[in-house]
Amino acid sequence: MPRLATAQTAPDDPLVLREASLRTDTSTYLLSRNTVPVQGTPTLYFWFRRDDETVELRLYPANAASARPLRLRRTPDYLQLDSLTKEDDGGFRTRLKFQNLTSSQFLRLVVEQVADTAGRPALRQVVPLLPLARTTLALRVPDNELFVGEEKVFELTSSNPRNVHAAGEWVRGPEFDYRLVAEANGTLRLHVLPNQLGQRTLQVKLQTERPTLLPGNKLSYQLPVLKQEFNVKASRLRFLSPDKRTVTMDEISRRKGVELILDNGRSFELHRTYRVEDQEEPGGELIADIYTRQFLSNDRVLCYLRPYNTHRQTEGYLYIKENDAARYLTNLDITPQTVIRNVQVLHRGGEWTPGLSVSPGETVDVRLEGEGLQKARVSFEDLPIIPSDSSVRTDARLVFRVRVPVNFDKRKSTIYNLGQATGYALSVREFQRPHALDFVSVTYGDAARPITRLNGPVLYDGTIRDVVFQFNPAGIDQADVLFGKQYLSFEIRTVNAKGDLVELRNIDNIVICPGDNSPRAAFYQDKQCRTDPLSINSILSRKTYDLDEWSRIFVTVKHQASQYGETGYTQTVELVLKRSYKFDIDVSFPAGLLTRKEKEDKFGDLGGISLATLAQFSFYSPNKINRLRPYKIGAGFVALNAFNLGSSTANRDLGVVILGSVYPTRREAKFTFPLYLGGGYLLGTNQWFFMLGPGIGVRL
Numbered sequence: 001m002p003r004l005a006t007a008q009t010a011p012d013d014p015l016v017l018r019e020a021s022l023r024t025d026t027s028t029y030l031l032s033r034n035t036v037p038v039q040g041t042p043t044l045y046f047w048f049r050r051d052d053e054t055v056e057l058r059l060y061p062a063n064a065a066s067a068r069p070l071r072l073r074r075t076p077d078y079l080q081l082d083s084l085t086k087e088d089d090g091g092f093r094t095r096l097k098f099q100n101l102t103s104s105q106f107l108r109l110v111v112e113q114v115a116d117t118a119g120r121p122a123l124r125q126v127v128p129l130l131p132l133a134r135t136t137l138a139l140r141v142p143d144n145e146l147f148v149g150e151e152k153v154f155e156l157t158s159s160n161p162r163n164v165h166a167a168g169e170w171v172r173g174p175e176f177d178y179r180l181v182a183e184a185n186g187t188l189r190l191h192v193l194p195n196q197l198g199q200r201t202l203q204v205k206l207q208t209e210r211p212t213l214l215p216g217n218k219l220s221y222q223l224p225v226l227k228q229e230f231n232v233k234a235s236r237l238r239f240l241s242p243d244k245r246t247v248t249m250d251e252i253s254r255r256k257g258v259e260l261i262l263d264n265g266r267s268f269e270l271h272r273t274y275r276v277e278d279q280e281e282p283g284g285e286l287i288a289d290i291y292t293r294q295f296l297s298n299d300r301v302l303c304y305l306r307p308y309n310t311h312r313q314t315e316g317y318l319y320i321k322e323n324d325a326a327r328y329l330t331n332l333d334i335t336p337q338t339v340i341r342n343v344q345v346l347h348r349g350g351e352w353t354p355g356l357s358v359s360p361g362e363t364v365d366v367r368l369e370g371e372g373l374q375k376a377r378v379s380f381e382d383l384p385i386i387p388s389d390s391s392v393r394t395d396a397r398l399v400f401r402v403r404v405p406v407n408f409d410k411r412k413s414t415i416y417n418l419g420q421a422t423g424y425a426l427s428v429r430e431f432q433r434p435h436a437l438d439f440v441s442v443t444y445g446d447a448a449r450p451i452t453r454l455n456g457p458v459l460y461d462g463t464i465r466d467v468v469f470q471f472n473p474a475g476i477d478q479a480d481v482l483f484g485k486q487y488l489s490f491e492i493r494t495v496n497a498k499g500d501l502v503e504l505r506n507i508d509n510i511v512i513c514p515g516d517n518s519p520r521a522a523f524y525q526d527k528q529c530r531t532d533p534l535s536i537n538s539i540l541s542r543k544t545y546d547l548d549e550w551s552r553i554f555v556t557v558k559h560q561a562s563q564y565g566e567t568g569y570t571q572t573v574e575l576v577l578k579r580s581y582k583f584d585i586d587v588s589f590p591a592g593l594l595t596r597k598e599k600e601d602k603f604g605d606l607g608g609i610s611l612a613t614l615a616q617f618s619f620y621s622p623n624k625i626n627r628l629r630p631y632k633i634g635a636g637f638v639a640l641n642a643f644n645l646g647s648s649t650a651n652r653d654l655g656v657v658i659l660g661s662v663y664p665t666r667r668e669a670k671f672t673f674p675l676y677l678g679g680g681y682l683l684g685t686n687q688w689f690f691m692l693g694p695g696i697g698v699r700l
Helices: 251-256
Strands: 017-023 029-030 035-038 043-045 054-061 070-072 078-080 092-098 110-112 123-132 136-137 144-148 152-158 176-180 186-193 198-204 207-214 218-222 226-233 246-249 258-263 274-276 284-294 300-307 317-322 323-332 333-336 339-346 361-371 378-380 398-402 414-417 420-428 440-443 458-460 470-471 487-495 501-512 552-559 570-577 583-589 594-597 611-620 628-640 653-662 677-684 689-698
Touching: 017 043, 017 110, 017 123, 029 043, 054 070, 054 110, 092 144, 123 207, 123 361, 136 226, 144 186, 176 198, 186 198, 186 226, 246 251, 246 300, 251 300, 284 317, 284 689, 339 420, 378 398, 583 628, 611 653, 653 689
Parallel strands: 043 123, 144 226, 246 333, 458 570
Antiparallel strands: 017 029, 017 054, 035 043, 054 092, 070 110, 078 092, 110 123, 136 152, 152 186, 176 186, 198 226, 207 218, 258 300, 274 284, 274 317, 284 300, 317 323, 339 361, 361 398, 378 414, 414 420, 440 470, 487 501, 487 552, 552 570, 583 611, 583 689, 594 689, 611 628, 628 653, 653 677, 677 689
């Protein structure tokens, strides 16, 4: 197994993983076996067929005996479908669904092992991933006849067109010029422009976005060379090359014209206006006119071009006509003046939105829509543009990837074109995302504890003098992950032992700002930011120390959804005033008692109904809420045969006793029949005695 220390944060840190595996629907890839070096780092590779491939991930910790669990940090590159659960073989399993394997860069898994109470620190290991794809490409030409100076477009067929790198730039050669363009529907089109006559072989060399694996664990981004034979013929019309590839159509160029240098057409006449149309036959649409002004020494002609309509080179050639007869060919782009009509922003994991708000430390895509954008030179005030393979540059749309530095100190960044403000700007606002509530802790008698660790009711057997919530501003923002202000609301509810509501209070607009450890601390200054603890006794009318036994205190802490546009996090703290025993005066009616007096050899006959008044201790179950154990112990007085009215000779007497009783624990029972066992001293006969028998209890 190769050493995996290079995939960790620091080489000297202990390993988190012994093994990791990715399983697709066809194969399983192991970190110990399926790796290739990428820039000197062992990288786990796997083959994929779909951009949203779903895989099964298994992680095996380096220390199998450790009880510390593993967790997987979330990234926008994939969606974790299942929670990370431990399997019988000691590994942890989950499923991942990738978002866009073809265009996503620097894929990696970040596996963490949390710190424990024994003082062992948290560990982290990074496992780089390399998706591999198989791609075939074919060119089918129905007619291999081309003309010099005429551009022809062919469609390429591919098993994976998204994986073919289509730069859209011309590749110049002595025999052919070509470029590959990917359309919005995924179709690949090859533009070919021949330069020499005769039988010529076109060789197209293309690359892929994702590599393939060659023998010897070598990566290759190169596709097989496409070769095609063409019969190149002379053009029917002479092509005149202009010195400009693009002309802007605006009011000035339409009225006064733009200087343009063309090849000498031999039959050109000076100071003559020629019509430029988009078709060879008469009656074509007027695109521009050309006024010949002066012959130059390099066998070229200085002209004025006045545009009247827009034209793209990909739409076909332009025909220079004299008296409706085509004389020459030329081609150039006539584009409208650059106008930006709409700007949208794409946040990571979101959708395009017209809101131009961005946050420090965030990387966003900015889309500009309008006319004549291909010749625009867009810049963002004090913000760097990051080169990206997903950038788009067309005449109607531009897409830039922009990063906002964490220390950006302006409220907006103006968007410029050629140094001139476009009227649009990115507004910079602080992050306002809900953070897990582990920065809130509670004190109710013991040491402060984060509320996220209180899962379920807390049974407290002392007097709760107060419940105090404390806030840790340093636990919100980190150096590379920002959340911003936290807007919280508290719902405080107290109920008695029967579940009846005693009091209800709500506190809104509790604002907790990140502490000085945040790189944006200076921008969070606000008078609403709370730093002092929150005591619920300052809010409740009936204080916590005045609540009866088995009362409950519910405090629900949650984010205010109106501040975030999402629900955020919610945590409920439930405190129960626990008691171990209860002291009460109990009146019951023992019946059918068996008594045995001192110096007697056997128990007497069954007695009638007696009356018992006892001071009793009842005991609660330690692991249940307000549930009594089935036995009681008490002391008091027993009037034997107190209600035996059928006989005047009944053996009545009054005794001082210590009794233990066993009661049913069903709460819904109104009548109960306890069992008694105990003894005492009869005051009438001055004798010690023992007693045993059932009784009758009534629950009101």
